[in-house]
Amino acid sequence: xxxxxxxxHPVVATANDLPxxxxxxxxxxxxxxxxxxxxxxxxxxEQADALLAHAQADQGPGNxxxxxxxxxxxxxxxxxxxxxxxxxxxxxGPTIALPADGRPAGH
Amino acid sequence: MYRYDEFDRTFVQERVAEFxxxxxxxxxxxxxxxxxxxxxxMNGVYLxxxxxxxxxxxxxxxxxxxxxxxxxxxxxxxxxxxxxxxTRQNLQFNWIALKDxxxxxxxxxxxxxxxxxxxxxxxxxxxxxxxxxxAADEAADPRPYAEILRQWSSLHPEFTFLPRKFKxxxxxxxNDRAAIQTHDIGLQVKRDETGSxxxxxxxxxxxxxxxxxxxxxxxxxxxxxxxxxxxxVLRVYNLEGRRDNKYKARIxxxxxxxxxxxxxxxxxxxxxxxxxxxxxxxADEVDRIGAYFxxxxxxxxPAQSDLYERAVKTDPAFARFASRNVHPHKIPGxxxxxxxxxxxxxxxxxxxxxxxxxxxxxxxxxxxxxxRVSHEQNLVLPHVRLDDIPAVFxxxxxxxxxxxxxGLVTDIISCPGLDYCSLAxxxxxxxxxxxxxxxxxxxxxxxxxxxxxxxxxxxxxCGHHHVGHIGILGLERKGEEFYQITLGGSGDQxxxxxxxxxxxxxxxxxxxxxxxxxxxxxxxxxxxxxxxLAAYRRVGEAPFREALYAAAG
Amino acid sequence: MPLFRNGRFEDDDWQIPAGDAPLPASGKVAVPKARxxxxxxxxxxxxxxxxxxxxxxxxLDDIVxxxxxxxxxxxxxxxxADGRPYSLARLLRDRHGYVGELRxxxxxxxDQVALMLRAGFDAxxxxxxxxxxxLREKRIVAVRHHYQPASAEASETRPDPRPWRRVSAALx
Ligand code: SF4
Numbered sequence: 001x002x003x004x005x006x007x008x009h010p011v012v013a014t015a016n017d018l019p020x021x022x023x024x025x026x027x028x029x030x031x032x033x034x035x036x037x038x039x040x041x042x043x044x045x046e047q048a049d050a051l052l053a054h055a056q057a058d059q060g061p062g063n064x065x066x067x068x069x070x071x072x073x074x075x076x077x078x079x080x081x082x083x084x085x086x087x088x089x090x091x092x093g094p095t096i097a098l099p100a101d102g103r104p105a106g107h
Numbered sequence: 108m109y110r111y112d113e114f115d116r117t118f119v120q121e122r123v124a125e126f127x128x129x130x131x132x133x134x135x136x137x138x139x140x141x142x143x144x145x146x147x148x149m150n151g152v153y154l155x156x157x158x159x160x161x162x163x164x165x166x167x168x169x170x171x172x173x174x175x176x177x178x179x180x181x182x183x184x185x186x187x188x189x190x191x192x193x194t195r196q197n198l199q200f201n202w203i204a205l206k207d208x209x210x211x212x213x214x215x216x217x218x219x220x221x222x223x224x225x226x227x228x229x230x231x232x233x234x235x236x237x238x239x240x241x242a243a244d245e246a247a248d249p250r251p252y253a254e255i256l257r258q259w260s261s262l263h264p265e266f267t268f269l270p271r272k273f274k275x276x277x278x279x280x281x282n283d284r285a286a287i288q289t290h291d292i293g294l295q296v297k298r299d300e301t302g303s304x305x306x307x308x309x310x311x312x313x314x315x316x317x318x319x320x321x322x323x324x325x326x327x328x329x330x331x332x333x334x335x336x337x338x339x340v341l342r343v344y345n346l347e348g349r350r351d352n353k354y355k356a357r358i359x360x361x362x363x364x365x366x367x368x369x370x371x372x373x374x375x376x377x378x379x380x381x382x383x384x385x386x387x388x389x390a391d392e393v394d395r396i397g398a399y400f401x402x403x404x405x406x407x408x409p410a411q412s413d414l415y416e417r418a419v420k421t422d423p424a425f426a427r428f429a430s431r432n433v434h435p436h437k438i439p440g441x442x443x444x445x446x447x448x449x450x451x452x453x454x455x456x457x458x459x460x461x462x463x464x465x466x467x468x469x470x471x472x473x474x475x476x477x478x479r480v481s482h483e484q485n486l487v488l489p490h491v492r493l494d495d496i497p498a499v500f501x502x503x504x505x506x507x508x509x510x511x512x513x514g515l516v517t518d519i520i521s522c523p524g525l526d527y528c529s530l531a532x533x534x535x536x537x538x539x540x541x542x543x544x545x546x547x548x549x550x551x552x553x554x555x556x557x558x559x560x561x562x563x564x565x566x567x568x569c570g571h572h573h574v575g576h577i578g579i580l581g582l583e584r585k586g587e588e589f590y591q592i593t594l595g596g597s598g599d600q601x602x603x604x605x606x607x608x609x610x611x612x613x614x615x616x617x618x619x620x621x622x623x624x625x626x627x628x629x630x631x632x633x634x635x636x637x638x639x640l641a642a643y644r645r646v647g648e649a650p651f652r653e654a655l656y657a658a659a660g
Numbered sequence: 661m662p663l664f665r666n667g668r669f670e671d672d673d674w675q676i677p678a679g680d681a682p683l684p685a686s687g688k689v690a691v692p693k694a695r696x697x698x699x700x701x702x703x704x705x706x707x708x709x710x711x712x713x714x715x716x717x718x719x720l721d722d723i724v725x726x727x728x729x730x731x732x733x734x735x736x737x738x739x740x741a742d743g744r745p746y747s748l749a750r751l752l753r754d755r756h757g758y759v760g761e762l763r764x765x766x767x768x769x770x771d772q773v774a775l776m777l778r779a780g781f782d783a784x785x786x787x788x789x790x791x792x793x794x795l796r797e798k799r800i801v802a803v804r805h806h807y808q809p810a811s812a813e814a815s816e817t818r819p820d821p822r823p824w825r826r827v828s829a830a831l832x
Contacts, residue, residue, distance in 0.1 A: 016154055016158075018205065019205055019206040022158060067140075083586075084586065085588070086525060089534075090156045090157065093157060094527060094536075095526055095537060096536050096540060098187060098189065099188070099189040099453065099457045101188030101460045114822075118803065118807070121803040121804060127801075137790055146771055228743075259808050262807070263808055264775040264810045265743070265750055265779055267743065342747050345743055345746070350742060350744075380755055386808075386824075389823055395822075
């Protein structure tokens with residue numbers, strides 16, 4: 001995942017939060033949160049390398065994150081959207097309605 | 108059902124303490140993810156797309172109402188209010204925090220449950236016929252043997268780091284409801300001419316990338332040799348199974364590459380050395396375990412229930428439910444009730460906490476406190492008086508659990524797919540939901556009859572698509588999901604791997620394609636009694652392929 | 661390398677010559693299986709105990725006749741997730757009656773120690789610092805109640821009349 005693609009597209013760094021498993025993105029200030037719109041977007045290969053290096057360092061002592069990857073994104077106005085379906089689902093949740101506890105009887 | 112004694116309790120508590128220590132070391136950074144991953148997997152903790160997933164063992168799919176209530180409370184307190192019953196008769200929660208897992212395991216231990224060996228390259232939760240102890244066609248109850256195997260395989264010091272996962276299933280009836288021939292070891296309890304108990308032993312079945320039907324290595328293995336024989340098979344596999352390629356590491360590949368004769372010879376040599384020693388099953392131990400599975404105190408009732416018959420005559424909805432979701436019981440006056448977790452347009456196998464509690468109440472009130480999970484991702488009340496089934500039906504209806512579709516086209520098996528699973532190549536639940544909407548009309552479903560659709564979101568085949576009468580495999584090509592159809596698979600006693608009919612279909616096309624297959628079947632069946640599978644076996648794939656691809660040219 | 665043997669850290673009294681280095685003139689010496697087979701006669705002539713190094717994937721067939729005379733068998737775990745050494749250990753102990761020292765080396769981590777001891781290992785070559793510390797400080801949390809007889813019968817007790825239940829001594 002961390003491999004550099006042939007033609008470069010903007011990327012963000014994503015991972016799962018170690019204690020909770022929640023999907024998180026790396027912000028320019030080094031913070032990680034679930035808000036992809038606040039994520040640092042690397043727009044050149046050099047920036048991507050630097051982002052990856054910083055993100056990898058976050059995996060070190062303290063161990064805040066797991067399953068680190070750079071993923072391609074597109075910016076649409078105020079929104080940032082991963083291009084791959086898998087990453088889109090990771091970011092925005094399952095594409096199906098989750099069973100709602102206490103939902104009325106299904107008749 | 109089996110009850111823990113002090114030893115069993117201590118074992119599970121020690122395991123929880125061990126895992127608590129492992130989680131603490133991971134969270135403190137002492138363990139790297141690479142070191143921790145096999146440890147968490149061995150205790151059922153996966154990292155999925157959105158969160159950790161915790162898979163809880165339900166040995167051979169048997170639950171008490173107390174256990175199901177606890178699962179409901181975990182769903183509420185630690186998850187999003189629901190759980191997912193799997194094709195291995197387990198339950199998984201999709202939104203668990205790693206830091207909570209030790210506390211959840213403590214709660215589970217309080218009701219004699221755990222997550223041991225629900226994942227990892229070890230011997231997995233042993234499965235069995237979900238109608239065990241109740242089915243009219245049963246020769247012997249498989250559960251005592253499943254329990255003996257469960258105990259023997261628990262933290263087995265030799266078989267904790269196998270080349271790949273290892274699955275066992277046991278049945279005791281000629282009709283195979285547990286798909287034993289798709290397992291690494293499948294066992295059928297039977298009697299020989301003298302009336303002694305033993306097992307037909309099938310080895311080397313499996314699905315995944317290279318699906319294979321198991322070979323029958325023994326027609327009759329005496330009961331006493333069960334563990335010695337299994338240990339022999341596992342030892343040969345542990346030493347000889349391939350470790351260079353994850354996709355070639357299952358025992359089916361070893362059997363295939365070694366050849367059945369040479370493999371059998373290696374197992375027999377190992378067995379000869381183990382036989383008659385420490386692992387021999389003493390009759391009194393079999394009896395001791397068997398006593399936990401003694402029949403509940405059935406009343407002596409007439410075979411027919413007036414109340415039940417009247418409800419069938421007067422309430423068409425009940426009649427439909429009775430025709431699909433009630434199966435014959437070995438005791439007169441009782442029935443086996445299947446609770447479908449496949450309502451129209453919902454994810455197959457999911458149940459909310461409230462629904463789990465409703466089922467727990469029904470089991471406590473009407474069903475000797477027993478609940479089963481089927482590998483078809485439904486729940487079962489194995490022992491209900493026919494007199495009570497109309498009342499059970501009403502209660503199920505109120506809980507949204509009375510869909511009368513057991514074994515029908517909308518009783519779809521589906522893995523979680525790309526909506527949850529980090530290994531997926533495509534989504535599977537939305538396809539299941541759309542299919543169940545397309546075929547929602549109950550008259551149409553009942554007219555189509557027995558039909559098993561099974562969907563997997565990648566080649567790992569957790570949705571058992573290879574043995575679906577209609578199998579659907581979700582794949583990805585150039586960023587787009589597409590779906591391959593296989594036809595004619597079957598996981599029962601005549602186990603068959605489905606055949607791929609042709610190129611795949613887009614997400615937009617797949618539901619129509621399945622409908623085309625079903626319409627083709629309806630057009631060519633000789634009578635409504637000829638099931639889809641029977642018809643397919645008679646005519647082969649040609650008419651279906653033609654119907655699917657003729658239009659496209 | 662710290663050697664954990666018989667429940668404590670001890671000095672290693674065995675010499676393991678690197679590669680083709682000549683054998684030391686005296687003392688206990690252990691060599692890889694291939695070298696052992698090639699130099700079997702010379703090794704037999706020594707009047708000090710001899711050992712063999714195995715790795716996961718090796719078979720035992722060609723050394724079985726020598727086992728009664730061997731003082732040490734080392735089995736190496738290339739990765740801790742490679743489970744073959746467990747079967748080799750059990751075969752050595754249960755099938756072939758090997759009674760000498762049986763040592764695990766390679767990727768030996770604390771979470772597998774209890775399994776290794778049950779499979780018949782009685783010595784561990786430990787390189788992993790965390791594992792060394794945990795063993796020294798007796799901080800290993802492991803399951804002591806077992807559902808199956810294995811290859812440590814002498815050190816395990818039977819808690820009740822059930823045929824297969826075993827309890828092992830605490831690691832810490
Ligand atoms: S079949 Fe693939 S997508 Fe479905 S649950 Fe298994 S691994 Fe995940």
